[in-house]
Amino acid sequence: MSALAEPNRLHMVELLRDGPLTVGEIADRLGLNQPQVSKHLRVLSEAGIVEVQPIANRRIYKLRPQPLQELDAWVKSFRRIWDESFDRLDAYLQELQSQESNSKDKP
Amino acid sequence: MSALAEPNRLHMVELLRDGPLTVGEIADRLGLNQPQVSKHLRVLSEAGIVEVQPIANRRIYKLRPQPLQELDAWVKSFRRIWDESFDRLDAYLQELQSQESNSKDKP
DNA sequence: TTTATATATTCCTTGACAGGAATATTCCAT
DNA sequence: ATGGAATATTCCTGTCAAGGAATATATAAA
Incomplete structure (x- = not known):
């Protein structure tokens, strides 16, 4: 999740949502210079969010489904918080109150 | 999203999934000391992830639905990546190939 | 075999952030 | 009024990560 915390990386992921892209293309579209893009892609790659396929000179990056599925599952585990009006x-x-009276009753 | 990147804060959010809690309780259950918990809660609060209700001496924190809903919507925008087999x-x-032949044809 | 293109890596510096310890604040109880 | 709990804030320090510039690597093209 910390891999997605960095804004540029989040943008990259959103870019790749529409299909695979080359390092250079990502750099162009986001207005970043190539080394930083490579570095960010490395982070995303090590987090398993992205995978690479080398084609000749270039490296094509694309999203891996699994982490997004996991994130989806995680968010779903909070559903009842807004599904039922879940206040509690x-x-x-x-x-709280009963705890306090308990500790008062037995000093 | 960067608010959730910090592991302790993520744990706090997961704790609060089961209902509101007091600062002290969070500190106890996560084995952190109180000042750090207050600081993390401050971050979560400023991110809108959490809201507080003061009751006498204590402050009860609970999750706000909206950010989780937004995260849910965001993740959903990636659904086709694993719904349809979306490779592209x-x-x-x-x-790529056609671009290259284009740039060759018009030098 | 040299040259050019695409990408990765390294080194450096700077800024942000988390944790620890101490202290301030607020409210309750006596 | 005073003491004590619960929480927030401040100050300090160390660590880590991001960006810039330069360089290395690999592949294609001439």
Whole structure:
């Protein structure tokens, strides 16, 4: 997840959403110079977010599905927070209160 | 998204998935000391991921739905990458090739 | 075999950020 | 009013990561 925290890398991922691209193309479209793009792609690659296929001179990068699927699953685990109106604040307040009275009752 | 990049903060968010919690409780369950927890919560709060409700002495933190919804939407925009078998590598290779012959034809 | 193109790597510097320790603040209880 | 809990803030320090410039590597082209 920290690989996606860097803004330029996030942009790269969004670029690659529309299909594979070459290092140079990414650099062009994002207005970055080539070395930084290579470095960022290296990070994305080591995070498993991206994979590379060498074609002659160039290297074509494309997204790997798995990490996105995992992220999707992770986000889904929060669904009930907005699906049902999931507040639990009232419940929690009572919980707190009962804890306090417990510790008062048995000093 | 960079707010979630920090491992402890990610853990906090996962903790809060099960309901609101107090600063002290978060510190206990994650084995962190209180000042760091407050600092991380501040970051999460400024990122809009978390909101606070003061109750007497304590501050109860809970998740806000919106950022998670947005993240969900973002991830969904990548669905076709694994829904349909979305490779586009072949297409892209031909694209590359035609570009090259173009630049050769008009020197 | 030399030259050019595409990409990766290294070195350096700078800025941001996390953790630790100490302190400030706020509220409750006595 | 005073002491004590719960939380926030500040200061300091070390670490790490990003960007720039230069260079290395590999492949194609001449």
